[in-house]
Amino acid sequence: SAVISQKPSRDICQRGTSLTIQCQVDSQVTMMFWYRQQPGQSLTLIATANQGSEATYESGFVIDKFPISRPNLTFSTLTVSNMSPEDSSIYLCSVTNRDRGRNEQFFGPGTRLTVL
Amino acid sequence: GQQVMQIPQYQHVQEGEDFTTHCNSSTTLSNIQWYKQRPGGHPVFLIQLVKSGEVKKQKRLTFQFGEAKKNSSLHITATQTTDVGTYFCAGRKTSYDKVIFGPGTSLSVIP
Numbered sequence: 001s002a003v004i005s006q007k008p009s010r011d012i013c014q015r016g017t018s019l020t021i022q023c024q025v026d027s028q029v030t031m032m033f034w035y036r037q038q039p040g041q042s043l044t045l046i047a048t049a050n051q052g053s054e055a056t057y058e059s060g061f062v063i064d065k066f067p068i069s070r071p072n073l074t075f076s077t078l079t080v081s082n083m084s085p086e087d088s089s090i091y092l093c094s095v096t097n098r099d100r101g102r103n104e105q106f107f108g109p110g111t112r113l114t115v116l
Numbered sequence: 117g118q119q120v121m122q123i124p125q126y127q128h129v130q131e132g133e134d135f136t137t138h139c140n141s142s143t144t145l146s147n148i149q150w151y152k153q154r155p156g157g158h159p160v161f162l163i164q165l166v167k168s169g170e171v172k173k174q175k176r177l178t179f180q181f182g183e184a185k186k187n188s189s190l191h192i193t194a195t196q197t198t199d200v201g202t203y204f205c206a207g208r209k210t211s212y213d214k215v216i217f218g219p220g221t222s223l224s225v226i227p
Contacts, residue, residue: 096215105206
């Protein structure tokens, strides 16, 4: 299994500012994923972060708004830029455990973001 | 694009009653996974189904993958208050494709 930590656990930010969320995994993983979960909603994939290359963004998400870094195989950051109240959400980091064909997604505890 | 749907959206049951949630994909899936998210928590992996018609059991939970690999169900027998949470199905078109989550079924258990 993978143990994932995220910082900060929650934050309240002003409109127009940016917040960088950190994700640390206790083992080396090829791909890390960033999801968003709005209150009472399902998980929406923002992007896939690969070490050594640019992140791959899903439809509706762009690099200028959600820049991602992946400096090594255990760490990634997601920045929410120029925030608006619509960005209020829980942001989750995730990795895939492919041991023995399990393909299990492990999730971090999430970062609860409120934009005023 | 690929869509994964779940019904019902909400379910309230009396403790001891059974509960079922159904998951349907617009495309054939390589595998389907089920996750449970407790209130205030993050999603936790429950199980993965890979084979057509596969049925797996975990104590009071029974998971089924349809013959066409486009639908799945989760059945809980004799619900307990510890079963409270949102149950998500999640599918992949290929083993290495991204995971698409369904909207989830929120289960409330009345003691």
